Amino acid sequence: MSERVIEIEHLTKYYDGRCVLDDLCLSIPRGSVYGLLGRNGVGKTTLIRILLGLEPPTRGRVKINQIEPQDLTALDRSKIGYVAEGHNLIQRYKVEKLINLCKDIAINWDNDIFKKLTDLFNIPMQRRVKELSTGMRAQLNLALSLSIDPEILILDDPSLGLDTVVRRQFLELAIEVIQKEGRTILFSSHILSDVERIADHIGILLGGQLVANCTLESLKDRVKKLRIIFSDQPPSTLYLTDVINQKIKHREMTLTIANYNEQKQRLIEAYYPESIDEIPLSLEDIFIECTDPQTVSLSA
Amino acid sequence: MWTLVKRELSDVVIFLITIQIITITALAISGSYLFEALEDKPYGLPIHMYSILTIGGIILTWLASIFGCYQMQTDKTHKVSTFLCTLAATRQTILLSRIITGLIFTLLPIILTAIMFYIALQFHPRVFDLGQYSTILIKMFFTLTLLAITNYAFGLQLGLSFDKDQKQIDAGKFLLLLTAISLLLIILVYLKGIGLTCWMILLLLSTCSFWLLFNKYTKVPL
Numbered sequence: 112m113s114e115r116v117i118e119i120e121h122l123t124k125y126y127d128g129r130c131v132l133d134d135l136c137l138s139i140p141r142g143s144v145y146g147l148l149g150r151n152g153v154g155k156t157t158l159i160r161i162l163l164g165l166e167p168p169t170r171g172r173v174k175i176n177q178i179e180p181q182d183l184t185a186l187d188r189s190k191i192g193y194v195a196e197g198h199n200l201i202q203r204y205k206v207e208k209l210i211n212l213c214k215d216i217a218i219n220w221d222n223d224i225f226k227k228l229t230d231l232f233n234i235p236m237q238r239r240v241k242e243l244s245t246g247m248r249a250q251l252n253l254a255l256s257l258s259i260d261p262e263i264l265i266l267d268d269p270s271l272g273l274d275t276v277v278r279r280q281f282l283e284l285a286i287e288v289i290q291k292e293g294r295t296i297l298f299s300s301h302i303l304s305d306v307e308r309i310a311d312h313i314g315i316l317l318g319g320q321l322v323a324n325c326t327l328e329s330l331k332d333r334v335k336k337l338r339i340i341f342s343d344q345p346p347s348t349l350y351l352t353d354v355i356n357q358k359i360k361h362r363e364m365t366l367t368i369a370n371y372n373e374q375k376q377r378l379i380e381a382y383y384p385e386s387i388d389e390i391p392l393s394l395e396d397i398f399i400e401c402t403d404p405q406t407v408s409l410s411a
Numbered sequence: 412m413w414t415l416v417k418r419e420l421s422d423v424v425i426f427l428i429t430i431q432i433i434t435i436t437a438l439a440i441s442g443s444y445l446f447e448a449l450e451d452k453p454y455g456l457p458i459h460m461y462s463i464l465t466i467g468g469i470i471l472t473w474l475a476s477i478f479g480c481y482q483m484q485t486d487k488t489h490k491v492s493t494f495l496c497t498l499a500a501t502r503q504t505i506l507l508s509r510i511i512t513g514l515i516f517t518l519l520p521i522i523l524t525a526i527m528f529y530i531a532l533q534f535h536p537r538v539f540d541l542g543q544y545s546t547i548l549i550k551m552f553f554t555l556t557l558l559a560i561t562n563y564a565f566g567l568q569l570g571l572s573f574d575k576d577q578k579q580i581d582a583g584k585f586l587l588l589l590t591a592i593s594l595l596l597i598i599l600v601y602l603k604g605i606g607l608t609c610w611m612i613l614l615l616l617s618t619c620s621f622w623l624l625f626n627k628y629t630k631v632p633l
Contacts, residue, residue, distance in 0.1 A: 164496065165496060165497075165632065166632045166633075167630055185500055185501055185504065188497075188499050189498075193497040199493055202489060212414070215414040215417075216415070216495070216499050216500055218499045259499075
């Protein structure tokens with residue numbers, strides 16, 4: 112479990128003078144399911160593309176399976192399954208031709224898995240890829256990625272444009288992969304309930320940096336939302352560190368705070384509030400709070 | 412590697428067949444004139460044979476550059492390399508398979524033409540002595556091969572810089588550029604003449620072009 116499958120050190124990427132990734136550090140242990148979250152344009156896809164060697168970094172070092180992406184051999188690449196955002200397949204090919212190509216190139220092709228998946232998805236073989244619906248393209252892409260029995264599965268917003276049923280099938284298959292020992296999944300998605308369902312580690316990208324990088328439990332444990340009622344007008348600030356968000360309405364103060372502990376609780380109590388209640392937070396709530404520009408870092 | 416070459420070939424099969432048809436048709440049309448004895452014999456060759464080799468050479472080298480450009484441009488437009496790179500294939504093997512396909516495209520018509528010339532020279536009743544033409548023919552075919560390969564390499568280079576968002580502008584601009592490059596190389600051959608100097612220049616140009624292409628392609632975002 113301690114072996115790092117993905118290691119990123121001080122990664123910086125500029126696009127046309129705009130900093131997309133800023134000195135980003137991240138490591139993903141083998142066997143984990145890492146949910147990479149972030150709003151549109153924060154660099155999730157760029158990060159994944161750099162990992163796969165499709166994009167060169169401006170600065171910093173990236174390793175996947177302890178090898179830098181540009182040095183990955185065909186054998187190394189055969190251990191990585193990738194489902195791209197928008198399902199980047201060769202659009203003008205017929206499905207059958209694309210499958211044969213992937214089969215011929217693959218070093219480790221599991222025909223049983225592939226057959227099972229294509230039967231399940233009912234993918235029409237004689238149609239061109241561009242004629243398939245978004246859902247079918249996603250299914251085809253996933254089937255191709257899973258049939259190589261990947262050690263690392265990288266899913267870049269794979270459920271984009273999928274209906275609920277297909278999305279559920281997709282997630283179940285991903286869970287099936289996870290159950291195989293030592294398999295690692297890097298999963299980027301905007302559908303946080305999906306991420307919450309399968310991820311055990313969470314990373315939240317904001318302004319080119321990871322503002323959260325820890326296990327899902329730890330994230331839920333460390334970020335608290337408190338409703339504090341005062342007998343009079345609340346103080347404008349409680350002089351606490353790691354405050355993510357603060358709102359005051361009449362006698363009520365709503366406070367989202369990171370790394371909440373007894374010491375911070377005592378500090379709040381020093382203001383003699385009438386009551387302090389904890390508001391339960393879902394991953395989606397945490398994400399919304401964390402993507403506020405004033406967010407503090409929650410890295411492990 | 413063979414799978415990738417097969418894929419490249421299947422993608423350009425129409426292009427490949429077209430060029431073979433053009434070559435063979437040109438040869439068939441010219442066949443009837445080929446060995447008419449004429450006073451004027453450039454490089455010691457009958458004028459028609461010389462003209463056909465020259466015109467064929469110009470067309471072939473021009474097509475080779477277009478073919479290289481087309482290969483890279485299609486790759487960019489359809490994001491083929493992006494997809495292949497996520498499979499068990501490296502950028503180096505993808506590029507190498509593309510170049511092998513290009514060489515097949517370039518060399519096949521030359522080899523076909525050479526074989527047809529050889530057969531015609533051996534069996535044509537008015538030409539008995541193949542020996543008197545063989546050296547110059549070999550030199551001409553070798554020059555043609557180098558010329559076509561150099562043009563192909565330049566075509567690949569240009570295709571790599573193709574911007575898919577400016578398809579229309581680039582297509583016209585590239586066609587003009589490729590024609591200009593082909594003409595410049597042909598002029599170079601005429602100025603230097605068929606020989607060692609010309610071969611060395613063409614070899615140097617093609618090697619540099621392939622080396623630059625390799626460096627660029629292995630680093631460029633896909």
